[in-house]
Amino acid sequence: MRRLPSIxxxxxxxGAIARLKHYLVVISLIxxxxxxxxxxxxxxxxxxxxxxxxxxxxxxGFSVLATIxxxxxxxxSITLNTLVxxxxxxxxxxxxxxxxxxxxxxxxxxxxITCGTILKxxxxxxxxxxxxxxxxxxxxxxxxxxxxxxxxxxxxxxxDRLRHKAALDLFHKMQSCGQPPNPQTYAIxxxxxxxxxxxxxxxxxxxxxxxxxxxxxxxxYNILIDGLCNVRNLKxxxxxxxxxxxxxxxxxxxxxxxxxxxLCKEGxxxxxxxxxxxxxxxxxxxxxxxxNTIIQGLLQHNETxxxxxxx
Numbered sequence: 152m153r154r155l156p157s158i159x160x161x162x163x164x165x166g167a168i169a170r171l172k173h174y175l176v177v178i179s180l181i182x183x184x185x186x187x188x189x190x191x192x193x194x195x196x197x198x199x200x201x202x203x204x205x206x207x208x209x210x211x212g213f214s215v216l217a218t219i220x221x222x223x224x225x226x227x228s229i230t231l232n233t234l235v236x237x238x239x240x241x242x243x244x245x246x247x248x249x250x251x252x253x254x255x256x257x258x259x260x261x262x263x264i265t266c267g268t269i270l271k272x273x274x275x276x277x278x279x280x281x282x283x284x285x286x287x288x289x290x291x292x293x294x295x296x297x298x299x300x301x302x303x304x305x306x307x308x309x310x311d312r313l314r315h316k317a318a319l320d321l322f323h324k325m326q327s328c329g330q331p332p333n334p335q336t337y338a339i340x341x342x343x344x345x346x347x348x349x350x351x352x353x354x355x356x357x358x359x360x361x362x363x364x365x366x367x368x369x370x371x372y373n374i375l376i377d378g379l380c381n382v383r384n385l386k387x388x389x390x391x392x393x394x395x396x397x398x399x400x401x402x403x404x405x406x407x408x409x410x411x412x413x414l415c416k417e418g419x420x421x422x423x424x425x426x427x428x429x430x431x432x433x434x435x436x437x438x439x440x441x442x443n444t445i446i447q448g449l450l451q452h453n454e455t456x457x458x459x460x461x462x
Contacts, residue, residue, distance in 0.1 A: 161195070169202055175206070181199055192224070197230050207241060228261075235265055239271070244272045260292075267300055274304060279314065296330065305318045315344055319340070341378070350382050373405050380409060380410070385414065404435055407437070408441045410426055411426055411430075423445065427445060
């Protein structure tokens with residue numbers, strides 16, 4: 152009689168199928184494998200937990216955890232990370248936190264992935280202070296902190312209109328701890344500062360960014376130009392806009408639309424019309440948002456006939 156492959160061979164196949172997101176197929180195959188008298192190991196059962204979590208059946212995932220314990224196996228960090236992430240994706244943040252607390256009570260030390268998931272979950276529900284506390288705890292536990300974790304907290308702080316100073320403090324602290332921000336960090340912070348009306352602080356951060364030669368990114372410029380237009384500082388916004396080619400950057404449709412909105416807001420319709428023509432002539436095609444911006448600007452300043460001509 153031909154020998155059956157080992158569970159290790161099956162695990163490779165199951166893992167590959169799970170990565171293709173055929174979760175129901177994996178569940179069915181595991182049942183078939185067991186019917187051949189081949190016992191699943193922790194790796195197999197972790198794959199099963201992962202499939203149930205992706206199918207939004209975290210309850211079945213916990214049933215598999217019970218099976219792991221019943222078989223005398225020890226759940227590993229992958230098992231627990233998968234369950235925590237499953238609860239987080241379900242929106243059950245409190246459940247995810249409880250699982251981590253129970254893990255710690257039984258001697259399991261959450262790793263950076265687990266903590267990162269919880270940190271993201273806390274930020275999602277606005278518990279930024281708790282997220283910062285967890286970040287500090289991770290620092291004390293000598294975890295290798297991922298830049299994404301700091302970016303997540305900075306983003307959450309920026310969304311709280313009263314906590315932009317805390318976002319700046321964390322931004323400076325991470326640098327003093329030897330973790331340099333990346334362009335995404337700067338984009339998150341600049342966007343938050345501009346949306347909170349802290350354009351002066353945003354310009355300071357932007358100048359620091361330029362010094363580090365990380366600012367060669369049109370997204371960054373769009374954020375700052377938009378912030379300047381929103382506080383009606385069209386002079387500096389225009390200077391930034393016209394300086395783009397000297398920095399090796401070309402305005403995109405978003406850049407032009409931001410400038411057009413700022414000009415229309417100030418009633419500078421002739422300038423807006425000139426910029427609209429410049430946009431078309433530079434090979435940057437306007438989109439629906441650009442047309443809507445121009446039309447709204449014309450209507451707000453009683454230029455009804457011109458608004459029809461825009462179409």
